[in-house]
Amino acid sequence: MTFDATTFLKHSDRLEIDDLDFDAFRDQPLDAEALRCLRYMHDVESHTVCYLRDVLVTRAHRDPDITSFLTIWNYEEFWHGDAIGKVLAGHDETAGTTRIAALRQRLPKGDRWQPVGFQVASALTPHLTAVHMTWGAVNEWTTQAACARLAKLADHPTPSVLLRRIMKKEGRHIDFYSSEASGRLANSRAAQRVTRWALRRFWAPVGTGVVEGAEVDFLRTYLFGDEDGLTMAERIDRRVDRLPGLDGLHLLTSAVAA
Numbered sequence: 001m002t003f004d005a006t007t008f009l010k011h012s013d014r015l016e017i018d019d020l021d022f023d024a025f026r027d028q029p030l031d032a033e034a035l036r037c038l039r040y041m042h043d044v045e046s047h048t049v050c051y052l053r054d055v056l057v058t059r060a061h062r063d064p065d066i067t068s069f070l071t072i073w074n075y076e077e078f079w080h081g082d083a084i085g086k087v088l089a090g091h092d093e094t095a096g097t098t099r100i101a102a103l104r105q106r107l108p109k110g111d112r113w114q115p116v117g118f119q120v121a122s123a124l125t126p127h128l129t130a131v132h133m134t135w136g137a138v139n140e141w142t143t144q145a146a147c148a149r150l151a152k153l154a155d156h157p158t159p160s161v162l163l164r165r166i167m168k169k170e171g172r173h174i175d176f177y178s179s180e181a182s183g184r185l186a187n188s189r190a191a192q193r194v195t196r197w198a199l200r201r202f203w204a205p206v207g208t209g210v211v212e213g214a215e216v217d218f219l220r221t222y223l224f225g226d227e228d229g230l231t232m233a234e235r236i237d238r239r240v241d242r243l244p245g246l247d248g249l250h251l252l253t254s255a256v257a258a
């Protein structure tokens, strides 16, 4: 798929939520599982700026197409976190900067060295950008699938509309990442080898290392543990299979099985 940067920039915007009824949760609250899932999503969407930090210290920052996209991507993901925070607030839960500050205090010590690791990796191989673009595609596919699953499982009009709007935004992010990944992998067997090795060695569901491990386990079981969820995981694996040189990794289905 070819990414149309002009259209993406034209349609980039803050997520529209002013028409959503966040007071509806007073009479019709979400069940405990759906809320637990939304806490995870709030934290991970709000962590986007930290993922951005790790990309910008690499040679990806020299590519103006990538930096244009990342600027908008970070802005849009911020509003996803903010909107999900309003669902949590509708249940009298802490959200936004108070919750995010506490989360960042709990990050593992290794987090502070992560940019150094990416800087070194970027100096060692010109193909780290291919890894980042592929990683981004997998995470956006996963996020979009997670939103679809939660919209169905929560069975509530407000998050259902909200999550569908987020999915539409994630679709544009998918277009960029998958297009960049596909082009970079098609151009270089070395990029394929490095990306394949990195995904097999380091990939884990988005949120791993940010939220607690028990939450990652809960989410993959709750959202992808049944037949419909597994079907979605298999679909994402097939999308990864179609990227040049990346067939047979089974990232999602292995994560669900674990």
Ligand SMILES: [Fe+2]
Residues within 6 Å of the ligand: 045, 076, 077, 080, 143, 166, 170
């Ligand atoms: Fe998002």
Ligand SMILES: [Fe+2]
Residues within 6 Å of the ligand: 077, 140, 143, 169, 170, 173
């Ligand atoms: Fe996204």
